[in-house]
Amino acid sequence: MSKATEVRDMSDEQIRLTWKEAAENLFRLRIKSQTERIEVPTELRKSRRLIARCQTILRERELAAAAKAGSEAKPVADAKPAATAKPVASAKSAAPAKSSKAKPEKAAAK
Numbered sequence: 001m002s003k004a005t006e007v008r009d010m011s012d013e014q015i016r017l018t019w020k021e022a023a024e025n026l027f028r029l030r031i032k033s034q035t036e037r038i039e040v041p042t043e044l045r046k047s048r049r050l051i052a053r054c055q056t057i058l059r060e061r062e063l064a065a066a067a068k069a070g071s072e073a074k075p076v077a078d079a080k081p082a083a084t085a086k087p088v089a090s091a092k093s094a095a096p097a098k099s100s101k102a103k104p105e106k107a108a109a110k
Contacts (some may be wrong), residue, residue, distance in 0.1 A: 007053050012061065019054035022047050 007015060026047035032038055 004053055007057050012058065015054050015058055019051055022050040026051065
């Protein structure tokens with residue numbers, strides 16, 4: 001079995017618990033790596049990847065639940081399309097360009 005399959009077989013509560021444990025383990029490993037040498041440096045990578053797997057699978061389930069709830073809702077027939085925004089001119093294009101070799105103004109007071 002792949003690791004993602006193992007996580008997918010868990011319930012949401014189990015995934016959140018695994019996520020929390022992996023985050024705590026990652027924290028401890030980061031502190032330990034700053035204070036002393038870690039025996040197995042790949043543990044940092046493994047913890048980060050496990051956290052990412054848990055977050056990804058929870059998000060997939062969340063989106064699937066939203067899609068299922070959205071498909072059950074009635075589509076709105078009178079919905080208007082969103083208005084498109086006009087591009088805004090940047091500050092550089094609006095201001096006149098100044099030369100970097102500007103001549104100093106002469107004093108006219110005599």
